[in-house]
Amino acid sequence: MAPPSPFLSLLLTTLLALAGAAASAGSGRWDVLDAATGVSAMHMQLLRDDCVVFFDRTDFGESGLPLPDGKCRDDPNERAIQHDCTAHAAVYDVAAGSVRPLMLLTDTWCSSGTVTPDGVLLQTGGFNDGERAVRTLRCCEGCDWEENATALAVRRWYATNHVLPDGGAVIVGGRRQFSYEFYPTPDTGARTFDLPFLRQTRDAVENNLYPFVHLNVDGNLFVFANNRAILLDYRRNAVVRSFPPMPGGDPRNYPSSGSSVLLPLKPSGTEAEVLVCGGAPAGSYSQAQQGKFLRTLDTCGRIRITDEKPAWEMEKMPVPRVMGDMLLLPTGDVLILNGASAGTAGWEMASDPALAPVTYRPGGDPGSRFQLQAAAATPRLYHSSAVLLRDGRVLIGGSNPHIYYNLTGVQYPTETSLEAFSPDYLSAESSSSRPAIVETTTAPPREVSHGGRLSLRFTVGALSEAGVAVTMVMPSFTTHAFAMNQRLLVLQLAGNTTAGHAPGPTPGPAGAAAPAAVYEVEAVAPRSPSLAPPGYYLVFVVNGKVPSEGVWVRLSLPRP
Ligand SMILES: *[C@@H]1O[C@H](CO)[C@@H](O)[C@H](O)[C@H]1NC(C)=O
Numbered sequence: 001m002a003p004p005s006p007f008l009s010l011l012l013t014t015l016l017a018l019a020g021a022a023a024s025a026g027s028g029r030w031d032v033l034d035a036a037t038g039v040s041a042m043h044m045q046l047l048r049d050d051c052v053v054f055f056d057r058t059d060f061g062e063s064g065l066p067l068p069d070g071k072c073r074d075d076p077n078e079r080a081i082q083h084d085c086t087a088h089a090a091v092y093d094v095a096a097g098s099v100r101p102l103m104l105l106t107d108t109w110c111s112s113g114t115v116t117p118d119g120v121l122l123q124t125g126g127f128n129d130g131e132r133a134v135r136t137l138r139c140c141e142g143c144d145w146e147e148n149a150t151a152l153a154v155r156r157w158y159a160t161n162h163v164l165p166d167g168g169a170v171i172v173g174g175r176r177q178f179s180y181e182f183y184p185t186p187d188t189g190a191r192t193f194d195l196p197f198l199r200q201t202r203d204a205v206e207n208n209l210y211p212f213v214h215l216n217v218d219g220n221l222f223v224f225a226n227n228r229a230i231l232l233d234y235r236r237n238a239v240v241r242s243f244p245p246m247p248g249g250d251p252r253n254y255p256s257s258g259s260s261v262l263l264p265l266k267p268s269g270t271e272a273e274v275l276v277c278g279g280a281p282a283g284s285y286s287q288a289q290q291g292k293f294l295r296t297l298d299t300c301g302r303i304r305i306t307d308e309k310p311a312w313e314m315e316k317m318p319v320p321r322v323m324g325d326m327l328l329l330p331t332g333d334v335l336i337l338n339g340a341s342a343g344t345a346g347w348e349m350a351s352d353p354a355l356a357p358v359t360y361r362p363g364g365d366p367g368s369r370f371q372l373q374a375a376a377a378t379p380r381l382y383h384s385s386a387v388l389l390r391d392g393r394v395l396i397g398g399s400n401p402h403i404y405y406n407l408t409g410v411q412y413p414t415e416t417s418l419e420a421f422s423p424d425y426l427s428a429e430s431s432s433s434r435p436a437i438v439e440t441t442t443a444p445p446r447e448v449s450h451g452g453r454l455s456l457r458f459t460v461g462a463l464s465e466a467g468v469a470v471t472m473v474m475p476s477f478t479t480h481a482f483a484m485n486q487r488l489l490v491l492q493l494a495g496n497t498t499a500g501h502a503p504g505p506t507p508g509p510a511g512a513a514a515p516a517a518v519y520e521v522e523a524v525a526p527r528s529p530s531l532a533p534p535g536y537y538l539v540f541v542v543n544g545k546v547p548s549e550g551v552w553v554r555l556s557l558p559r560p
Pocket residue numbers: 148149150151152
């Protein structure tokens with residue numbers, strides 16, 4: 001047979017290239033939200049009642065959002081401007097699409113947070129006059145920050161917080177802080193607890209800040225810093241196990257910011273797996289200081305931290321990424337987005353934005369777990385963030401690689417826009433599979449205790465053969481590529497879900513479309529606060545691969 005003509009082979013090549021382009025265009029959808037935010041979302045948290053609190057720092061210079069009622073902040077100790085009439089924090093109301101400025105008094109730069117069992121944002125640390133601050137914020141009309149600038153025992157800048165089974169917060173590390181503390185302060189009055197692991201994992205450029213902290217199912221804290229991890233019994237201040245170092249030896253924490261999630265917890269509640277993805281290779285920071293941006297890491301490590309002999313399983317991402325955010329979707333898949341494919345975290349230190357997110361399917365076969373998604377138009381580099389919304393979209397904001405607000409005249413301008421990424425499960429093609437939870441009450445969010453029953457009525461066009469699951473997500477405090485407190489629990493179902501056919505709505509008038517059947521599923525809330533600390537969760541019914549909108553459920557404080 002004659003070889004294909006040059007024309008034919010060119011055609012083939014073109015067709016193959018087109019096919020490749022179509023595949024890499026990926027799924028999901030991006031929308032720029034019509035919200036005049038003016039503030040760059042360095043930190044973000046979704047609170048009950050669907051308000052998103054976002055803020056940057058008080059020493060960025062003037063933001064684009066005026067403080068309300070002509071208010072100004074006068075602070076002689078402020079680094080950028082001492083008389084500032086602009087806001088550095090705001091609340092985004094998801095339903096209304098509106099933005100309300102907040103008055104922040106102390107500097108929140110590179111701070112951290114949790115949410116209390118009552119749904120109040122508890123936010124700690126920062127820089128300058130904010131380094132020992134504890135701030136609280138409720139989601140309600142007219143509510144604003146309440147701040148105590150001296151409530152922490154020591155300064156905490158680049159620390160990581162985690163909510164504890166008793167509803168309190170642990171604040172771990174921070175720059176040159178090799179310790180942790182609790183808020184509120186325990187009854188014993190003890191303020192700080194040494195954590196030498198943070199000293200041991202520090203390298204020349206401190207690639208162990210914002211450590212990845214996850215609450216293990218046994219109640220201990222998994223703490224990952226640089227390329228190593230321990231299990232910490234924070235009550236006894238004892239390291240109960242050391243995990244093998246992550247293969248490859250490259251650092252994964254700020255400024256080599258990779259990211260990490262605790263993978264979905266199964267109903268048994270006896271196993272836990274952690275996934276760490278991306279980062280910047282050793283040496284990236286010093287190279288970037290000389291203008292050379294190294295290619296970032298394209299590897300993930302996955303480890304079952306409850307195993308007798310835990311070992312890292314390494315996987316390769318389709319896109320190398322530093323400063324990526326990892327978010328758990330209601331389906332239990334992981335969305336990895338934002339960040340860059342060259343450089344590292346830090347001022348002016350990255351290029352080659354990683355515009356296309358990828359999803360990771362934890363239950364998939366190794367080698368086929370990643371799927372490339374549609375690319376964003378807006379680079380989201382240093383100081384960007386993302387949170388899951390109740391409707392299943394992901395809200396993206398921030399990006400400011402500059403010391404000040406530089407909206408023009410720079411390659412990667414300071415971003416104050418908010419965007420939403422809609423995963424494929426929100427597409428029109430999925431609509432017949434999308435369950436809708438039918439609330440029987442418009443009363444305040446429901447409350448359930450550990451081990452209690454949660455009954456959910458829902459409608460759906462077509463039940464999936466893969467069955468129905470109920471998942472429960474604790475919303476994250478996201479900053480610097482880490483979503484603190486994030487956890488997803490797959491709930492145990494009680495009884496017969498698909499056959500649990502609750503009375504349907506009364507038939508409509510003749511000729512009207514048939515009313516959808518109403519199903520009922522009964523799920524069991526996690527049995528222990530180590531599995532699920534008290535607080536507000538989003539509960540989703542997932543039909544095959546398609547989740548409903550979530551409903552807010554408060555998991556009550558365990559009885560003493
Ligand atoms: C701030 O916190 C400290 C430490 O807990 C406490 O002693 C002080 O009374 C608090 N200040 C205010 C105004 O609440």
